[in-house]
Amino acid sequence: MYQILKDLRDIFLPPTCPVCGGELPEGASTVCNICRMNAPLTYYWTQVDNPVVRKFWGLIPIINASAFLFFVHGNGYRQMIHDFKYHGNWQPAFEMGQWYGAEMARGGLYSDIDIVIPVPLHIRKRLSRGYNQSEYIASGISDSLGIRIDTAAVYRRRHNPSQALKSHRDRWTNVQDIFAIRHSERLRGKHILLVDDVLTTGATITSCAETILKVVPDARISIAVLAVSRHNLETA
Ligand SMILES: [Zn+2]
Incomplete structure (x- = not known):
């Protein structure tokens, strides 16, 4: 209705x-x-060293990492990204991804990516929401970079409770071993761009990257998230 x-x-x-x-x-x-x-753009995709890259220091080896926008309180972009997830308004996610991808292509740091992979949702969550918003962002990026997207090679094998209400420490234990690889042969020797909508602690994306590198040690990983709040970059 x-x-x-x-x-x-x-x-x-x-x-x-x-x-x-x-x-x-x-x-x-x-x-x-x-x-x-x-738009509150970060321009981090033009910088080899930036606060998003530093967020992953000591956690996982990555090539490049960036966020497209800062989450600014009261800013319409914040509401839009929130609506991707909670109100079914995923349509702008693809176009935001295209915009991000076009900027990445211009910046040059992401030119040797082989595959774009969105951080997967558990099948149960994907079915109840009807979509994975990160998949739309990743398709937009893949479209602008002219690089294929793979939504099947990595999957979420455990349905973990929402991260939103967890304490910092719980967020890290909550996501341990939640991902698995289905088609490791597709990832061998590849430079993978892992895509997510929002970066908070980085626990989920770190867990996903760890799983890939454990199964496919010769893969290389870069990270692209659509938004990050400055607060999350200042705290470890
Ligand atoms: Zn407007």
């Missing part, structure tokens, strides 16, 4: 910018030009 109402609304109302809610010019389907210009 909700979907029908939503479709009807889309027919009668012009599309709006997912960040500011402003009306979009005809034919446009994504973030408006003003919001693009005012």
